[in-house]
Amino acid sequence: MPAVVIVGAQWGDEGKGKATDLLGSRVDYVVKFNGGNNAGHTVVIGDEKYALHLLPSGILSPGCVPVIGNGVVIDLDVLFQEIDGLNARGIDTSQLLVSANAHVIADYNRTLDKVNERFLGSRKIGTTGRGIGPTYADKMNRLGIRIQDLFDEKILRAKVEGALDLKNQILTKIYNRRAVSADEIVETLLGHVERLRPMVADTTLVLEQALKADKTVLLEAGQATLLDVDHGTYPFVTSSSATTGGACTGSGIPPTRVTRVIGIVKAYATRVGEGPFPTELFDEDGERLRTNGGEFGTTTGRPRRCGWYDAPVARYAARINGVTDFVLTKLDVLTGWDQIPVCVAYDVDGERVDEMPMTQTGFHHAKPIYEYFPGWHEDISAAREFSDLPANAQAYVRAVEAISGARISTVGVGPDREQTIVLHDLL
Numbered sequence: 405m406p407a408v409v410i411v412g413a414q415w416g417d418e419g420k421g422k423a424t425d426l427l428g429s430r431v432d433y434v435v436k437f438n439g440g441n442n443a444g445h446t447v448v449i450g451d452e453k454y455a456l457h458l459l460p461s462g463i464l465s466p467g468c469v470p471v472i473g474n475g476v477v478i479d480l481d482v483l484f485q486e487i488d489g490l491n492a493r494g495i496d497t498s499q500l501l502v503s504a505n506a507h508v509i510a511d512y513n514r515t516l517d518k519v520n521e522r523f524l525g526s527r528k529i530g531t532t533g534r535g536i537g538p539t540y541a542d543k544m545n546r547l548g549i550r551i552q553d554l555f556d557e558k559i560l561r562a563k564v565e566g567a568l569d570l571k572n573q574i575l576t577k578i579y580n581r582r583a584v585s586a587d588e589i590v591e592t593l594l595g596h597v598e599r600l601r602p603m604v605a606d607t608t609l610v611l612e613q614a615l616k617a618d619k620t621v622l623l624e625a626g627q628a629t630l631l632d633v634d635h636g637t638y639p640f641v642t643s644s645s646a647t648t649g650g651a652c653t654g655s656g657i658p659p660t661r662v663t664r665v666i667g668i669v670k671a672y673a674t675r676v677g678e679g680p681f682p683t684e685l686f687d688e689d690g691e692r693l694r695t696n697g698g699e700f701g702t703t704t705g706r707p708r709r710c711g712w713y714d715a716p717v718a719r720y721a722a723r724i725n726g727v728t729d730f731v732l733t734k735l736d737v738l739t740g741w742d743q744i745p746v747c748v749a750y751d752v753d754g755e756r757v758d759e760m761p762m763t764q765t766g767f768h769h770a771k772p773i774y775e776y777f778p779g780w781h782e783d784i785s786a787a788r789e790f791s792d793l794p795a796n797a798q799a800y801v802r803a804v805e806a807i808s809g810a811r812i813s814t815v816g817v818g819p820d821r822e823q824t825i826v827l828h829d830l831l
Contacts, residue, residue, distance in 0.1 A: 406663035407621045408831065409651045412628025413667035413721035415637075415675035417701070417708060419733035420668045421447045423814070424461035424624045425821060430831055432619035433469045433611060434462025437654030438644040439626025440477040440509060442536045448819040452493070459486050460624050463497060470497075471607050474505035475644060475654020476626075477539040478551065479514075480596045502600070503607040504552040508593065510564070512571050512584045513538035519579045540643035542567060551604055554597050557590070564589045608656030615661055620831065623651040623662075629721040630675075637767060640679025648725040666830055667727035667810065669718055671735045671800075674699050674708040682770045683711030683747045697737040698819075712774070714747040715807040720760045722809030729830055730808060732801060733816035735793075736823075741779035744800060747772035748807060777803055785818040790825050793817075 408431070412418045424434060425447045441457040447464055448454075454464060458478065463470040472478065487497045514535035521533060542548040547567045553560045565586045575581040611621055627646040630636045635647055645653060652659050672693055675681045685693065690710045693699065699708035721727060738744055749758045750770035761767045780794040787793050793801070793815075805812040813828035 406831075407615065407623060407657050407661040408664045408666065409623045409625070409648050409662055409725070410666045410668065411625040411647055411651070411721070411725050411727075412631075413669045413718055413725070413727065413730065414628055414673050414714070415630045415681070416628040417674050417676070417699070418628065418668040418670050419731070419816060420624065421456060421461045422733065422816065422819070422821065423666065423668050423731045424622060425449070425464055426814070426824060427622055427830060428462045428465025428468050430620070431462070431468060431622040433471055433614055433621045434460045434465070435471040435473050435607075435611065435621060435623050435655050435657075436460040436476055436626065437473040437623050438475045438646055438650050439642060440534065440536045440539070441479050441482045442534050442626075442642065446819070447821070449821050454490070454493075454495075457486060458482050459490070459497075459500070462622065462624070463490065463500065464495060466496065469499045469501060471611070471655075472500070472502045472506060473607060473655040474503040475650060476503070477507045477509050477536055477543075477644075478502070479509040479534065480593070480600065484596070484599065500603050501605045501607055501610060502551060502603045504550065504604050506551050507539055507543050508549045508551060508554070509535040509539045510549060510567070510589055511535075511592065512568065512575070512589065513542065515575065515581065515584070516571065519575075519581065537643040549593070551600070554593055554600065555604075557594060560593060561586065561590050564593075611655060611657055615657070621657065621661075623655055623657065625651065629667075629724055630717060632724075635724050637679045638764065640677060664728050664830070665726050666729050666731060666813075667718075667721055667725060668731045668733060669713075669721075669808070670697075670733050671713060671738050671804070672697070673711045673714050673717070675711075676701055676706055676708050680764075680768045680770070681709055681711060682750060682767070683714050683772045684709050685711050689741075693737060696740075697734055712745045712747055712772070713804060714772070715804070716747065716749065716758065716760050718804075718808035727810040729813040729828065730805070730810050731814040731816065731830075732804065732812050735797065735801065735815055736783075736785050736817045738779065738797075738800070739784060740781055743776045744779050745772075745774040745776050746804060746807075748775050749773040785823060787817050787825060788822075790815070790827055793825070
């Protein structure tokens with residue numbers, strides 16, 4: 405049976421949580437394979453709204469096993485707060501599995517994340533300050549602490565002391581902060597051990613056995629393609645691999661198992677943090693998109709930068725990820741415009757460029773070239789079939805599909821699980 409990947413095809417916040425939730429009742433495992441609590445998914449089920457930050461969206465689907473893969477970095481305080489919050493609302497979290505190889509966010513990395521951003525000043529990246537980047541840096545520098553290390557106090561202490569040999573020098577001599585006590589860090593981490601122990605597993609083995617037993621595994625990305633550390637708008641990116649390739653390394657599932665890649669795109673575009681954004685709007689249209697779309701971060705509450713749909717970005721994401729199907733979300737937010745611009749190419753220093761520029765400089769200088777499509781004023785939130793949409797809304801979807809690099813299989817017309825139009829089955 406297949407492994408299916410869901411990735412963001414823009415700068416994040418496209419509605420991946422809703423897409424995962426829609427498929428949750430039809431899959432056996434949902435795996436979060438990258439990132440940490442630096443991004444969130446919002447899922448609306450009936451009158452209930454759930455904001456997930458670290459847990460896979462599949463945790464809301466009874467019978468589906470949620471998995472935090474080896475590619476994730478975990479703030480254990482956040483993990484247990486999130487579990488407690490769901491339990492208090494009657495959600496069963498007992499099936500959660502956590503990879504023994506996932507890395508742990510230690511308190512000193514949260515501190516370093518915040519002071520690093522302040523030190524950068526105007527050159528800041530726009531991180532969430534939650535220690536994600538420094539923890540991934542520790543992983544690459546082989547200074548990281550893994551979940552499995554918490555079960556051997558001797559190894560844990562040696563790793564913490566090794567990491568602090570350098571970090572305390574930086575904190576005290578560069579940033580004039582107090583040194584961090586290794587004893588405090590070890591004691592805090594060991595305090596989670598007993599609650600954590602039943603959740604921890606060799607998740608790569610679990611998932612391989614599931615696939616051999618004809619189970620369906622859904623791999624859920626955090627962040628998005630344009631925030632990927634390799635393929636995004638570097639350096640204004642996250643610290644992990646948010647693409648299909650990252651799904652394989654972050655879960656331990658080989659690429660030969662992946663049979664479908666679902667890219668999530670908004671009917672417009674948003675971005676948080678710093679970095680280039682060619683279609684960004686600074687006028688009433690931008691504010692209207694932000695207000696109508698509720699464009700404020702699930703995790704941070706930060707207002708999102710808003711702009712029109714960017715087809716070269718969608719084509720780039722389709723190419724990088726091997727997208728087989730797009731889910732177009734938030735079409736309802738575009739209701740009320742007489743005409744809707746779509747970026748079809750860029751003007752880069754007087755030259756038309758039809759694909760994303762190769763260089764950071766080129767993308768920074770890119771000005772959108774728009775085509776304009778007739779808008780609609782009818783409320784589409786109750787549409788459940790494509791034919792229920794106004795003719796202009798149907799034409800907009802088909803036009804976007806034709807220039808985005810893959811078919812549009814699902815259209816979202818509201819935040820609720822039921823506010824969805826299915827054109828092609830995603831599984």
